Amino acid sequence: MNDAAATVVAQGLRKTFVGPDGNRFAAIDDVSLTVRAGELTALVGPDGAGKTTLIRMMAGLLKPDAGSLQVLGIDLTRDPQAVQDRISYMPQRFGLYEDLSVQENLTLYADLHGVPQAERRERFARMLEMTDLARFTERPAGKLSGGMKQKLGLACTLVRSPDLLILDEPSVGVDPLSRRDLWKIVQQLVHEEKLSVIVSTAYMDEAERCGQVFVFNRGRMLADGAPAKLRAWAHGVTFTARPPEAMPARELQARLIDRPELIIDAVPSGGSVRFIRRAGEDEKQLNEMLHDAPFAPRPEELEDAFMMLLRQAEDKDTKAAAKPAYEAPRVAAVSSNGANCQPVIVVRDLVRKFGDFMAVASTSFEVARGEIFGLLGPNGAGKTTTFRMLCGLLPATSGHLEVAGRNLRTARAEARGRIGYVSQKFALYGNLSVRENLEFFGGAYGLRGKALKARVAASLEQFDLEPSAQSGILPAGYKQRLAMATGLLHEPDILFLDEPTSGIDPLARRAFWRTITALAKSGVTIIVTTHFMEEAEYCDRIAIQDAGKVLALGTPHQVREQAGAASVMDMNSAFIAIVEQSRAQRETKGGAA
Amino acid sequence: MKTMRNFLDSLMKIMALVRKELLTILKDPSGRALLIGPALIQALLYGYGATYDLTNVPYAVHDQSRGAASTELLARLDGTGVFHRVATLTSSDQIAGMIDSGDALLVIGIPSDFETLRVSGQQAPLQVILDGRNSSTAGLASAYVSSIVAAYNQSLGGAPSVTIVRRAWFNANLESRWNIMPGLIAALSMLQTLMLAALSVAREREQGTFDQLLVTPLTPLQILIGKALPSILVGLIQSTIIFLIILFWFQIPMNGSVWLLYLGLLTFTVTSVGIGLSISAVALNMQQAMLYTFMLIMPLILLSGLLTPVRNMPEILQVATYANPLRFGIDTVRRVYLEGAGFSDVAYNFIPLVIVGAITLPLAAWLFRNRLA
Numbered sequence: 001m002n003d004a005a006a007t008v009v010a011q012g013l014r015k016t017f018v019g020p021d022g023n024r025f026a027a028i029d030d031v032s033l034t035v036r037a038g039e040l041t042a043l044v045g046p047d048g049a050g051k052t053t054l055i056r057m058m059a060g061l062l063k064p065d066a067g068s069l070q071v072l073g074i075d076l077t078r079d080p081q082a083v084q085d086r087i088s089y090m091p092q093r094f095g096l097y098e099d100l101s102v103q104e105n106l107t108l109y110a111d112l113h114g115v116p117q118a119e120r121r122e123r124f125a126r127m128l129e130m131t132d133l134a135r136f137t138e139r140p141a142g143k144l145s146g147g148m149k150q151k152l153g154l155a156c157t158l159v160r161s162p163d164l165l166i167l168d169e170p171s172v173g174v175d176p177l178s179r180r181d182l183w184k185i186v187q188q189l190v191h192e193e194k195l196s197v198i199v200s201t202a203y204m205d206e207a208e209r210c211g212q213v214f215v216f217n218r219g220r221m222l223a224d225g226a227p228a229k230l231r232a233w234a235h236g237v238t239f240t241a242r243p244p245e246a247m248p249a250r251e252l253q254a255r256l257i258d259r260p261e262l263i264i265d266a267v268p269s270g271g272s273v274r275f276i277r278r279a280g281e282d283e284k285q286l287n288e289m290l291h292d293a294p295f296a297p298r299p300e301e302l303e304d305a306f307m308m309l310l311r312q313a314e315d316k317d318t319k320a321a322a323k324p325a326y327e328a329p330r331v332a333a334v335s336s337n338g339a340n341c342q343p344v345i346v347v348r349d350l351v352r353k354f355g356d357f358m359a360v361a362s363t364s365f366e367v368a369r370g371e372i373f374g375l376l377g378p379n380g381a382g383k384t385t386t387f388r389m390l391c392g393l394l395p396a397t398s399g400h401l402e403v404a405g406r407n408l409r410t411a412r413a414e415a416r417g418r419i420g421y422v423s424q425k426f427a428l429y430g431n432l433s434v435r436e437n438l439e440f441f442g443g444a445y446g447l448r449g450k451a452l453k454a455r456v457a458a459s460l461e462q463f464d465l466e467p468s469a470q471s472g473i474l475p476a477g478y479k480q481r482l483a484m485a486t487g488l489l490h491e492p493d494i495l496f497l498d499e500p501t502s503g504i505d506p507l508a509r510r511a512f513w514r515t516i517t518a519l520a521k522s523g524v525t526i527i528v529t530t531h532f533m534e535e536a537e538y539c540d541r542i543a544i545q546d547a548g549k550v551l552a553l554g555t556p557h558q559v560r561e562q563a564g565a566a567s568v569m570d571m572n573s574a575f576i577a578i579v580e581q582s583r584a585q586r587e588t589k590g591g592a593a
Numbered sequence: 594m595k596t597m598r599n600f601l602d603s604l605m606k607i608m609a610l611v612r613k614e615l616l617t618i619l620k621d622p623s624g625r626a627l628l629i630g631p632a633l634i635q636a637l638l639y640g641y642g643a644t645y646d647l648t649n650v651p652y653a654v655h656d657q658s659r660g661a662a663s664t665e666l667l668a669r670l671d672g673t674g675v676f677h678r679v680a681t682l683t684s685s686d687q688i689a690g691m692i693d694s695g696d697a698l699l700v701i702g703i704p705s706d707f708e709t710l711r712v713s714g715q716q717a718p719l720q721v722i723l724d725g726r727n728s729s730t731a732g733l734a735s736a737y738v739s740s741i742v743a744a745y746n747q748s749l750g751g752a753p754s755v756t757i758v759r760r761a762w763f764n765a766n767l768e769s770r771w772n773i774m775p776g777l778i779a780a781l782s783m784l785q786t787l788m789l790a791a792l793s794v795a796r797e798r799e800q801g802t803f804d805q806l807l808v809t810p811l812t813p814l815q816i817l818i819g820k821a822l823p824s825i826l827v828g829l830i831q832s833t834i835i836f837l838i839i840l841f842w843f844q845i846p847m848n849g850s851v852w853l854l855y856l857g858l859l860t861f862t863v864t865s866v867g868i869g870l871s872i873s874a875v876a877l878n879m880q881q882a883m884l885y886t887f888m889l890i891m892p893l894i895l896l897s898g899l900l901t902p903v904r905n906m907p908e909i910l911q912v913a914t915y916a917n918p919l920r921f922g923i924d925t926v927r928r929v930y931l932e933g934a935g936f937s938d939v940a941y942n943f944i945p946l947v948i949v950g951a952i953t954l955p956l957a958a959w960l961f962r963n964r965l966a
Contacts, residue, residue, distance in 0.1 A: 391808050395963070417810035427801035429613065431620045436613070443609025444809040446602055486805075496808075 007164045007196045008035040008058055012067035015053050020473040027053040029219040030067075035198060035212065040190045042207040043200040044306065045216035046505030048476065051200040052092065054216075055168045058198065059089040072163055088162035092169050094153030098142030102133055102152055105141050109156040120159075127155040130185050146379040147178020154185060165189070167199040171206065175378030176533060176576050183209065204303040205572075213302070215309055218317075222309045227302050234276060234304035237264070241273045241295035249273050250372075250538045252293055254517045257510055262286055265307040265510065268537040269570070271557050276304050310507055342405075344369050344494055344525045345390065350399035352385050359385040361548040362399070367541075369493075372516065372526040374539035376575065382548040383529050384498070390527060391496045392416050404493045417445060420487035424499040426479045430472025434465050434482055438489060445490035459485040477508045484515065488524075495519065497528040501535065513538050533571040544578055551582045606811055610819025614793070618823065627785070632831040635781050636774075636838045643900075645769040647733045650675055653697040655682040660708030662717075669741050670701075676737075692724050699723045699734055774839045775930040776899045778832050779858065779922035783865045783893070786828035788886055790869025793820055794961070795882035813958040821866045821954070828862035829855070848933030857929060857939065860946045861922035867953030868918070874960030893919050918949050 015028040028050045035041050043051045056062040058071055060080030069076045071083045096105055106127065110120055128134040131151040136144065141152060150170060158165070167186070171179045183206060189195045199210070207213050208227050215222045215230070223230060243252040249268035256266035256275050262285055266275035273293075277286060343366040352360040360382045367373045377383040388394040389401065392412055401408040404418035428437045438459060442452045460467050463481040471482060480500070487495055497516075501509045509532075516538065520526055528539070536542045536556050544552040544559065552559045556571065563574035564581075618624045652670070656663050670676045679697055682688060691697040702720035710717040721738055723731040797803035806816065836854075839845050847854075872889070876882035896903070896910060897919035903911055914920045921942040928934040 393804055393807055413810040413812050416808055419808065421805065421808040423801055423804055425801045427805040429617055429802060430800070432613070432616055436616060440609055440613040441805075441809065443612075444606055444806070444811050446606060446810065448605050 005037045006034050007037045007072060008033070008198065009070040010034075010067065011069075013054070013057065013064050013069055014066040015050075015057060015062060015064050017053075026219045028057070028064075031216075031219075031221050032067075033214055033221065033224060035196075037196045038190075038194050039196065039211035040186065040209065041196075041198045041212045041214070042210035043198065043214050043216060044202065044204070044207045045200075045222075046202065046310070046507075047503050048218070048505070049216040050219040051216055052168055053219075055089075055166055055198070055200055059087065059166055060084050061089075086162060087164045087166060088157045088160070089166045090153055090157040090168065090170060092172060094150070094156065096141040096149060096153060096156070099140055101138050101140055102128075102144070103137040105152060105156055106159060110159045113160045115160050123159060123161075127158060130188065131155045132181070145178070147174045147181070150174050150178065150182060151185070154182065158189075161193070161195075163196065165195055165197045167197065169200050169202065171201060171203060173379065173531070175381075175531070176572050177378060177579060179203075179206075180576065204301070204306055207306075208302045215306060217310060217313045220313075222313055223305075230305045231300050231302050232305075234300035234308055236297070236300075237277050237279050237308075238298050238300045238304050239275055239277065239295045240269075240298045241275060241290055241293045242271075243273065244292045248540065250513070250517045251521070253538075254514055255289065257514055259289060262289065264311045265304070267510070267534065269534065270537070270560070274298065276308060307506060310505070314507055342369065343367060344404055345373075345527070346400065346402040347390070348400040350386070350389060350401060351397045352382075352389060352394065353397045358548050360389070360545075363545075363550050365543060365550070365553055367525060367527065369525055370520055370523045371540045372520050372528065372538060374536050374542040375527070375529045375545065376531075376533065376536055376542055377545035378579065381545040383545050385548075386545065387496065387498060387527070387529050391419055391421050417490070418493045420490065420492035420495045422480075422483045422487040422495070422497045422500055424502060426483060428471050428479075428482060428486060430470070432471055433467065434460070434469050434471055434474075435467035437471050437482065438467075438486060441486045442489050447490060455489055455491075459489055476504055480504060480508075480512070488519075492524070494525040494527065497526065499529055499531065501530060501532060509535075533575050536571045544575060546579045546582055547586075549582070552578050603815060607815050607819045607822075610811065610816065611822050614820065614823040615826075618789075618827070628827060628830065629834060631785060632781055632834045633838070636777060636835045637842075639777055639781075640770060640774060640838070640843050643770075643773055645729060645733070647730060647737065648675060649677060650699065650734050650737070651677050651679040651697050653680040653682055653688075653691045653700045654678060654703070655685060655688060655700060656703045657705040658703050658707035660711075662708050662711045663703045666703075666719075666742070666745055667701075669745055670738070673737070673741065688722060692722060695724070697724075698730065699738070701738070770843065771845050771931065772927075773899065774843060774845055775927050776897075776923040778835045778839065778854075778930075779861055779926045780894060780897065780899050780919060781835055782828045782831040782858075782862065783919055783922070784890060785831050786824050786862055786865045787869040787872075787890065788883075789827055790821070790824040790866045791872040791876070791882040791886045792879055793824065794870060794873035794957075795876040795879045798876075799878040807962065813961045816961055817870065817954060817958040820870060821863070824866045824869065825859070825862050828865065829858060832858050832862070845930075847930055849929035849931075850933075850935075853934075853936055853939070854926065854929045856936075857922065857925035857942070860943055860950070861918055861925070864918040864922075864946045864950040864953070867950045867957060870957035871953045871960065874957045893917055896920065897923050899923055915945055916949065918946050921946050 010031055010033050013028055013031045014026060016024045016026045019025050031050075031054065043054065045051055053062065057064055057069060057076070060071075060076050060083050063077065072086055074083050076083055097108065100108065103124075106124055107120075110123075115123065125134075128137065131154065133148065133152060133155065136148070141149060144152060154167075154170065157167075170182055170186075174182065186197060186199065187209065190197055199206070201207060211226065212224070213227055213230055214224045223233075241252060241256070243249050249271055253266045253268045253273045253275075256263045256273060262278055262282075264276040264278055266273055275295075345365075345367040347366070348364050350360060350363045351358075363386060375383040375387055385394065389396050389408075390403065392403070392408055392415060396409075403415045406415035406418070408415050429440070432440070435456065438456045439452065442448075442455060447455055459465070463485045465478065465482060465485060469478075471479070474482065487497075501512055504512065513535070516526055516528075520540075528535075530536070536559075539556065541553070541555055542559055543550050552562050554562070559578070560569055560571070560574045563569065563577040618628070654667060656667070667678075671678060680687075680691060682691070682700070685702070688700050688702070691700055700722040702722065704718060704720070707717050707719070719742065721735060723735055725731050794803065797806060811819070840847055868889070869886070872885045873882055876885060894900075896906070896914045896917050898914070899919070903914050903920060906914070925939045925942045928939050
């Protein structure tokens with residue numbers, strides 16, 4: 001109460017849940033924080049850090065187990081309704097009524113919040129203008145794109161003027177363009193209306209725009225402060241290394257990330273590798289490791305500080321931090337018939353229509369053996385449809401499709417036998433044990449007897465899996481390992497990965513890509529879809545799709561050049577530039593016709 | 594040699610799928626319970642609950658004659674053990690009340706001149722007022738009364754020239770339980786297999802595991818067989834449970850060949866699984882699969898002849914029953930069980946069953962891959 005400028009004050013806050021394995025765990029553990037009014041505040045942290053739990057407590061939807069929580073000067077445990085009357089809260093999946101139009105949704109939420117008729121006209125107009133939805137007021141909400149739905153959700157949340165706006169991961173599952181628009185709206189609100197906003201996010205570039213940042217990991221608050229203050233943590237330890245000619249950046253990155261005693265983090269970016277070294281470690285060793293790769297200091301970013309914090313917390317949790325999250329697989333699959341130039345995937349004039357809707361329009365590309373090929377695009381761009389056709393889940397309307405030397409139209413089962421598939425959501429049998437899942441899929445791929453036993457044993461060891469554990473209650477990271485183990489069990493030529501890194505924390509993502517790099521090196525071809533644009537840097541080549549058409553196809557470097565700017569530009573901006581160029585072209589064409 | 598190896602390979606893949614299906618059913622505690630519980634409970638419920646036999650008729654008497662003749666007639670009624678007098682009325686005003694309240698199923702009115710007419714050898718009318726709200730029980734009760742009165746007339750001498758001697762074949766006492774229970778061997782297990790099969794693919798679609806299954810080299814045919822076999826097995830186990838209850842608990846004698854009974858059940862169950870898997874392949878999620886199954890089960894049972902004879906239905910519905918595997922399943926089981934029919938006697942039942950199976954099973958296999966997501 002004494003701090004009039006604070007919107008949220010928490011003291012020793014704690015909330016526990018019963019996990020899927022039946023044990024209690026603390027989703028929020030002894031958290032104390034003060035959120036200042038009138039500015040943008042970010043809660044950042046990997047999935048499962050406790051951001052949503054904290055936000056739901058702030059919105060009065062969950063009761064804390066211990067500690068005190070005041071929002072807008074009101075004790076939440078005593079009078080949650082008084083708080084709810086003054087805040088607006090947008091959950092991760094906002095409850096839009098899909099059959100109602102944009103306008104009807106707005107009106108409905110205005111009715112629910114008792115917004116006086118007199119204020120509505122002005123408020124609606126402003127919301128529709130800000131979200132650029134004025135053109136679509138009659139369209140049913142269910143027929144909007146993912147990004148537009150999210151914007152409508154925000155508009156519905158803001159039908160009244162709250163004293164505090166709380167947004168739970170508003171940019172999850174939203175393509176880069178809509179993400180940018182969404183943030184424009186939020187920043188506009190903060191600047192023009194002096195609104196206090198609390199937003200949770202997993203994107204560091206979003207946190208960078210906030211006045212105050214709270215970093216969470218596994219229920220605990222690791223750090224807090226202004227982005228500049230947090231950034232200073234990483235001062236002097238951030239570098240960029242340039243790989244030698246003909247070496248993909250990801251291989252240099254792998255070399256760096258394999259030395260956790262020297263290197264905190266490394267990611268490929270713009271053809272180089274950005275890395276953070278451990279302070280005070282031997283200069284000589286670093287020089288030795290990077291003997292063929294010149295490196296230079298670079299300015300530190302919030303992301304660097306974040307990765308340092310996470311790595312630090314991880315080191316504390318697992319005393320022996322030297323071991324990588326999983327061992328690089330020893331895949332001996334490659335039956336090297338030397339035909340390295342022979343493409344393993346040939347796509348020619350691939351078309352898929354759903355009724356009148358052209359989901360994929362005349363797409364052609366080839367993928368060579370051992371290549372990592374990325375499919376990128378906004379939601380609904382056709383990348384999932386293309387992906388599903390490639391792995392034989394969806395028949396093509398027309399066109400030629402060849403996978404591992406087999407025509408996918410005539411020799412489907414044979415072609416499928418040569419590919420592995422890891423889906424976005426955990427898609428193995430939850431009530432079977434790890435071993436039973438592996439044995440079943442091994443059997444389905446035609447492994448049996450000794451060969452099956454040997455492969456299952458090897459996979460269990462390689463991915464460090466407990467064979468008798470029930471698959472459905474494994475922690476997320478282990479579920480993904482099991483999915484990978486299953487996809488690789490029959491030693492496929494090609495591995496298909498659908499959004500493999502969504503929902504896992506940055507450290508696990510690094511480890512995951514480390515496995516992928518090793519797989520590609522051993523000759524397995526990787527086809528991957530992702531919405532993390534920076535992950536395109538791991539790929540040899542990428543295809544960017546929008547509205548069913550391939551807009552760009554080539555190495556990340558070529559794609560960046562096509563986007564028009566210098567090669568230092570990050571993938572996210574390149575993506576936005578390319579999609580916008582094509583949309584502008586289409587509009588002028590449409591206008592001329 | 595190569596075809597042999599291919600066949601063996603295919604067989605092993607199918608067995609892997611069958612093993613997985615059975616594991617998923619057996620590892621789920623509720624799945625295990627569903628295997629035996631419902632069949633057991635429903636068989637007992639139907640056995641005791643679903644009977645048309647009249648064993649307790651509450652009735653009231655309005656006897657205005659109060660003579661020896663009326664007393665004797667009433668004594669005969671009471672002596673059956675089926676008729677229980679709940680009230681003796683003193684005025685005709687009370688009749689309506691007895692029927693309306695449901696206290697009595699029928700009221701027997703004996704006029705005051707009953708005795709005099711009897712003695713003078715004239716026709717003496719007897720009034721029976723029935724509660725027609727339940728027409729079949731009322732009909733049965735009135736038939737009972739008529740036969741008792743007929744027997745009474747006969748005892749008075751003047752024996753009628755023709756007597757009907759009834760011999761009900763296959764069910765000597767014409768117990769409706771005998772009629773219904775064998776049909777349950779088919780009907781109850783169908784409910785379960787239909788549901789199990791309908792949920793099997795829908796569950797996988799909902800949980801995302803079906804995609805993972807579709808990217809394996811398993812062909813639609815192999816998936817179909819692998820999915821069908823466990824459901825068929827469960828269906829036959831349930832049929833066996835009900836069969837044993839009927840045979841040993843309710844002691845309805847079995848006249849036919851067990852082998853033929855099981856051949857019929859197998860064909861019937863395969864067809865049911867075909868319908869279930871087709872539902873499953875169409876449904877997007879488990880909720881839809883359940884809804885479709887429930888929508889289908891009612892007409893399947895109504896048009897099966899389980900409770901009401903098919904030949905009593907309007908012609909158009911009789912035609913519709915040809916598409917109903919349950920009708921032929923029940924007919925086969927009843928005829929084999931009760932009358933000991935041989936294969937040639939029930940062979941005609943297999944034709945529609947095989948036709949329905951031959952349509953639904955390939956349809957399901959085709960839908961696995963071609964259902965638009």
